[in-house]
Amino acid sequence: xxxxxxxxxxxxxxxxxxxxxxxxxxxxxxxxxxxxxxxxxxxxxxxxxxxxxxxxxxxxxxxxxxxxxxxxxxxxxxxxxxxxxxxxxxxxxxxxxxxxxxxxxxxxxxxxxxxxxxxxxxxxxxxxxxxxxxxxxxxxxxxxxxxxxxxxxxxxxxxxxxxxxxxxxxxxxxxxxxxxxxxxxxxxxxxxxxxxxxxxxxxxxxxxxxxxxxxxxxxxxxxxxxxxxxxxxxxxxxxxxxxxxxxxxxxxxxxxxxxxxxxxxxxxxxxxxxxxxxxxxxxxxxxxxxxxxxxxxxxxxxxxxxxxxxxxxxxxxxxxxxxxxxxxxxx
Amino acid sequence: xxxxxxxxxxxxxxxxxxxxxxxxxxxxxxxxxxxxxxxxxxxxxxxxxxxxxxxxxxxxxxxxxxxxxxxxxxxxxxxxxxxxxxxxxxxxxxxxxxxxxxxxxxxxxxxxxxxxxxxxxxxxxxxxxxxxxxxxxxxxxxxxxxxxxxxxxxxxxxxxxxxxxxxxxxxxxxxxxxxxxxxxxxxxxxxxxxxxxxxxxxxxxxxxxxxxxxxxxxxxxxxxxxxxxxxxxxxxxxxxxxxxxxxxxxxxxxxxxxxxxxxxxxxxxxxxxxxxxxxxxxxxxxxxxxxxxxxxxxxxxxxxxxxxxxxxxxxxxxxxxxxxxxxxxxx
Numbered sequence: 001x002x003x004x005x006x007x008x009x010x011x012x013x014x015x016x017x018x019x020x021x022x023x024x025x026x027x028x029x030x031x032x033x034x035x036x037x038x039x040x041x042x043x044x045x046x047x048x049x050x051x052x053x054x055x056x057x058x059x060x061x062x063x064x065x066x067x068x069x070x071x072x073x074x075x076x077x078x079x080x081x082x083x084x085x086x087x088x089x090x091x092x093x094x095x096x097x098x099x100x101x102x103x104x105x106x107x108x109x110x111x112x113x114x115x116x117x118x119x120x121x122x123x124x125x126x127x128x129x130x131x132x133x134x135x136x137x138x139x140x141x142x143x144x145x146x147x148x149x150x151x152x153x154x155x156x157x158x159x160x161x162x163x164x165x166x167x168x169x170x171x172x173x174x175x176x177x178x179x180x181x182x183x184x185x186x187x188x189x190x191x192x193x194x195x196x197x198x199x200x201x202x203x204x205x206x207x208x209x210x211x212x213x214x215x216x217x218x219x220x221x222x223x224x225x226x227x228x229x230x231x232x233x234x235x236x237x238x239x240x241x242x243x244x245x246x247x248x249x250x251x252x253x254x255x256x257x258x259x260x261x262x263x264x265x266x267x268x269x270x271x272x273x274x275x276x277x278x279x280x281x282x283x284x285x286x287x288x289x290x291x292x293x294x295x296x297x298x299x300x301x302x303x304x305x306x307x308x309x310x311x312x313x314x315x316x317x318x319x320x321x322x323x324x325x326x327x328x329x330x331x
Numbered sequence: 332x333x334x335x336x337x338x339x340x341x342x343x344x345x346x347x348x349x350x351x352x353x354x355x356x357x358x359x360x361x362x363x364x365x366x367x368x369x370x371x372x373x374x375x376x377x378x379x380x381x382x383x384x385x386x387x388x389x390x391x392x393x394x395x396x397x398x399x400x401x402x403x404x405x406x407x408x409x410x411x412x413x414x415x416x417x418x419x420x421x422x423x424x425x426x427x428x429x430x431x432x433x434x435x436x437x438x439x440x441x442x443x444x445x446x447x448x449x450x451x452x453x454x455x456x457x458x459x460x461x462x463x464x465x466x467x468x469x470x471x472x473x474x475x476x477x478x479x480x481x482x483x484x485x486x487x488x489x490x491x492x493x494x495x496x497x498x499x500x501x502x503x504x505x506x507x508x509x510x511x512x513x514x515x516x517x518x519x520x521x522x523x524x525x526x527x528x529x530x531x532x533x534x535x536x537x538x539x540x541x542x543x544x545x546x547x548x549x550x551x552x553x554x555x556x557x558x559x560x561x562x563x564x565x566x567x568x569x570x571x572x573x574x575x576x577x578x579x580x581x582x583x584x585x586x587x588x589x590x591x592x593x594x595x596x597x598x599x600x601x602x603x604x605x606x607x608x609x610x611x612x613x614x615x616x617x618x619x620x621x622x623x624x625x626x627x628x629x630x631x632x633x634x635x636x637x638x639x640x641x642x643x644x645x646x647x648x649x650x651x652x653x654x655x656x657x658x659x660x661x662x
Contacts, residue, residue: 001410002428004502011505015428017408077348077636077644079332091532092553097333097346148635156634167636171335174342175641178509201422222423275639296638303487304479305408305498307627308606310506313408 005223009194011182014223014312022315024324027227027299029268033152036111036160044074045105045161057102058131060124067121068128069105070166076101077167084141084170100136100145100168104128110161114151114257115264123253125164129276130249132166134242137281142168144176144280147241152271154298172280180279180289187288195290199233208322211258215251218259220318220325226300227316228263228270228325232256232293240284241276241291256293258330263297266328271298336554340525342513345554345643353646355655358558358630360599364483367442367491375405376436376492388433389462391455398452399459400436401497407432408498415472415501431467431476431499435459441492445482445588446595454584456495460607461580463497465573468612473499475507475611478572483602485629503611511610511620518619526621530564539653542589546582549590551649551656557631558647559598559656561590563624571615572607572622587624589661594628597659602629 003016044052053071061067072080078099085096106114106125114122129147136145149164150157186194202208202219210230211218218232232255234248244252256274263270278291306312334347375383384402392398403411409430416427437445437456445453460478467476480495481488517525533539533550541561542549549563563586565579575583587605594601609622637643 001413002408004426004428006424006426008422008424013500013502013504015408017428077333077346082332091339091529092536093337093339095335095337097335097348144640146636146639148639150634154632156632165635167640169344169640169642171344173344173640173642198422205423273635273638275635277639294638301485301487302633303481304496304604304606305477307604307625308477308479308608309475309498309500309504311500311504 007221007223007225008186009182009198009221010179010225012223012225012310012312014225014314016223016317017313017315018317022227024227024316024321027267027270027297027316029270029299033269038109038111040110040161043110043159043161045103045159045163046110047108058128058135060128066108068107068124070102070128070132071105073101073103073165078169095170097170098141099170100139100142100166102132102136102166104132104164104166106162106164112162113260113264113269114149114162115260115269117257119250119254119257122257123250126244126249126253126256129164129166130242130244133278136166136168137242137284139168141170142281143172144169145241145278146275148273148275150273152298154271155273176277176280180283180286183288183290193237193288193290195233195292196237199235207319210262210322210325211255213251213255215248216255218255220322222318224314224316224318224321225312226296226314228267228297228299228321229314229318230259230295230325232259232295234291237287237290239279239286239289239291240281241278243284252293256295259295259325261330262325262328263295265330266325267297267299272296273298338552338554338556339517340513340529340552341510341556343554343556343641343643345556345645347554347648348644348646349648353558355559355597355647355652358598358601358628358647360601360630364600369440369442371441371492374441374490374492376434376490376494377441378439389459389466391459397439399438399455401459401463402434402436404432404434404496409500426501428501429472430501431470431473431497433463433467433497435463435495435497437493437495443493444595444600445480445493446591446600448588450581450585450588453588454581457575457580457584457587460495460497461573461575464609467497467499468573468615470499472501473612474503475500476572476609477606479604479606481604483629485602486604507608507611511614511617514619524568524619524621526564526623527568530566538650541593541653541656542586544582544586546579547586549586551653553649555645555647555649555652556643557627557645559594559601559628559630559652560645561626561656563587563590563626565622568618568621570610570617570620570622571612572609574615583624587626590626590656592661593656593659594626596661597656598628598630603627604629
């Protein structure tokens, strides 16, 4: 009998389709990625090709040799200049597409993968996320800051050089607002943070926990929306990502790097996205919201049922895939 | 300057990314589909192989020669038998996965495509949708009925024989409930149906309309979530799909078939999903809701930004892609 589970943070219903279940190792990628060189002459992200970029916003590392670097997105989805004007004519509501769209080059080496970073290299990347988040949120036109990574073609990128992106939007996205409303309702009812409570119950249950760091925990949610869907929660209550402390950055780097390595070695380097879900900039100290990082290996496809219902079908049991990942040994 | 548009029915914000815009014909599929035979010995959906199915639920056509046929899904996401039991332990909320999951074989011929159906063949398929919707909604465990089609691998199917699916869920999906709440709010404020109003404004604007049938209109919404995202609305107010009348079925068949043919000939047979968005079964006569059909060609990918924000990036201007589709001549 399949089981329906409700994700109380997203409110999504998920069908855990045990009748058509796949064993975790059936998700191993069987196609090999084409081998890449360490440096590529025409890659705009490789050291030595900085002249191909439209400028530099920030760097970590010396003037000669950078370790992480932020540049403007050459084809920004949101324009860096302009006023936040709105228009509403009958049912047609629009707004100037102003905001921020930056590219964060995670590593100088073209053929490096975040799964193979050292903890220190990953900490550099997260420090850059923090630096840019803190800078961008000061722009009065910005309401929400989204940091994300697309790894591989199924995850939406055709640029192989490891990079992340930061986009800052002039509206609070509807999905974010709905989740805030749910979190406020829970806080009203119980006087506690929905996310803190979820984390403590997941830690008590234990069977979906993958990595327990000092400051961060990686686990598959009870109602994981797709196979290997993983959340990384800070143990300490923080609504806004940029409240992260230095010691926490180091621990997040370790937990995230280890998780990505478990995907890499256990599932043969699947495509994935990850994103940091933080509160909108105006509510940075909220008691009811708690930022977290979500990682979605792109090993399954959204089809007509998901589009038509907004429900998800997960063909793995989260308890089984969490155990599988716990057992993957990484160097 | 990119433009943000808000879809008032889904409440989603869409970035119309004109700076990185693609001309409509850049979305033409360049890979050829492998040629298929008209009949295949081991295809469970081909005539003559009915013994490979686990039963027949309904058919259109004679006892010897069927035209459309409904069978149980061999690997159902929801179990056909069992009680609708719920459980809630702390943050862990679950429910027995009972419901309905059927496969509708659209046509006897293995290598047929809905884009190439005659209007009569498409009307048979929609009549079957109607028949099964009306039957399934009587099951007291069913709260919502989702009819959908996956065409091609990017749309989630590896079975090429043309088929649709019907799934009936024992809960009202959260996405459906949120859209109902928005529609109720609009009805409260204005005394009219949000969807009727949207249709009349789209018809008055005209530049996103693709096909005007007697009873149905195909148009790209002002804030289309992805390239070529198209809605087909009934002109008459109806909350529930199964209120469709015979003359309306014939017209929907013509409009849907023509639209799919425009995709087929204009974009070289892209993968797509379509789904019928109807009201939950308990509210069939609602004044505030209006069923419709949504068609989503899978010509773009959801990446980290969409996952992280819930916003969409559409790299075509809906007015331009609607004009492109209007201009595609179909046999």
